[in-house]
Amino acid sequence: MAGDSHKKTFLILTVFISIIAVGLTVAAFSTDNWVTFTGSKSNNTGCDKNISDDACTTYGSFGLFRGDNGINYYFGMRLRISQVICTDGWCTYYTVRTEETLDTEAGKDYIKNISSIYTETKDSGENVHEWEYGLFGFGYWVSILVMLSLGIVWGLVTISFTVFNIFGKPIETITGPLGLYLWNLLGLIFMSIGVILFAVLFQTNFAENVLPQNDYKYHTFRTESSLDYSFYFTVGSLVGFLLNLVLLMFSGYSVRCACTQEANKAIDNGIILY
Incomplete structure (x- = not known):
């Protein structure tokens, strides 16, 4: 009994950690602070700092779907808002003034025009990059959303099956210890x-430029960018799944077939049908 109580204590801990992990990822989706940036004109012609401390500067942040920024020419x-818009295999943070x-x-017409300019420039032999035009790949962006969404899904599955193991008696291997390891491993992956x-998208597309x-x-x-707290929410969620696997190992939960135990209990109780 003491052993079962010890195991359940660890399972309860994994439930709380899983809830936190899922909550962090949901918070990451719903907040717009994945990347933050500041910048200024590299050519300060016409920029008189005596007029304003923020003359010829820019700042802002954005998330997976939208962002806010300000720019002073x-x-x-001028305060502005951005939204991710995609078409023809490209995405960009389409930006307008807040009153617009x-x-x-x-936004789609803007992408078509900019991607056309980028393609023509690249085909002419010039060494240009997507980030110079504020573009990034649609498939790549969708892959990020899908992976993080599946992390949430496996987190919810982990919570459900862990609660079932605490209060129920799983008779199938996949619903017992093996399942607990599997769901957490999938969430971690x-x-x-x-x-x-x-992180790769940031280094290749946003570290150099985040402006239209x-x-x-x-x-x-020119801007200087850094990863912000919304991104680190997902890192915390990743650590949560890893911590769950460690707790499962220390709990004494081994990967074995739960149905064998149930069959042995049935034999011990004399419940055998001939």
């Missing part, structure tokens, strides 16, 4: 893939 800070309406169709994919192409090129703004 010298005429005062984010038009999806206008998918969360790890999602985190790594976004007209801000980056025509107004010569």
